[in-house]
Amino acid sequence: MRAKVLASAAALAMLFCQPALALDAPTDPVILTITGAITETNSDGAAVFDLPMLQDLPGRTGTMETPWTEGETAFDGPLLRALLAEVGAHGKTLRVTALNDYSAEVPVSDATDYETILALAMNGKPMSVRDKGPLFMVYPFDLNPELYNEKYFSRSVWQIKAIEVIE
Template structure:
């Protein structure tokens, strides 16, 4: 009987530690840090990503008009949902922070209900800080025309440096 209890406890610990997996450490310069209610980390209670790690995640390329660009512009990057799944995010709000300390609180549903991306490239080129980079949150304005309004424009943070997952 003691053996069965010990085996059950060991099994529960194995499942628990598998759920709290570690991410691979970035090999290049860190361009995104995720904090808050996340399970998978690679630095002191945070998840950090370099360019290669973000490019390896599922994403999309889309051509659309935005209020910040002239004419149809191509954006390319990982789905916000892919990034959040990689870190095991569990929360209701994403506090997206820019290099200039601007931040926007975005409902988690915007990542799951829409094909929102963290654009790494604009018109095939990596975005510099001067050109809204390194990351620019882009809603699928090409697929969901009802998103083309001030509510979603204010959530479209550019020069993203950090996402805090808040319950």
């Protein structure tokens, strides 16, 4: 377990060795704020993102069943680890907070070990707040069926508004 964590940290360190470009300031309304142990910021001690900024990050589309949707549903959005790299995050845990102030702790390894995304669109359409938008943490249940259990369900935060990187 410890080895794995160390390996994950090492992998992250490798990523962060590349000189990160300074974050641009958002032009559209901010939908995600990242704080905590990060090196790149574009606001007062925080990295803030609008929709285009997030859409520019490397991402994936996964089609899967979830407990909260009817039938096979396609989710599309930036990879969590790409986002963390973008902000130069160096922590072990993420505290993910939703619009209703619900928050869940997600280990950073979930970002490095799995193709976890922050979904921006469901079935090709942007998600409104009423549809669990604007950001929905989606684990790759299609690639890793073993993740399909209550432990990961509770980490599947929707209506995400902020992420705090904790060392």
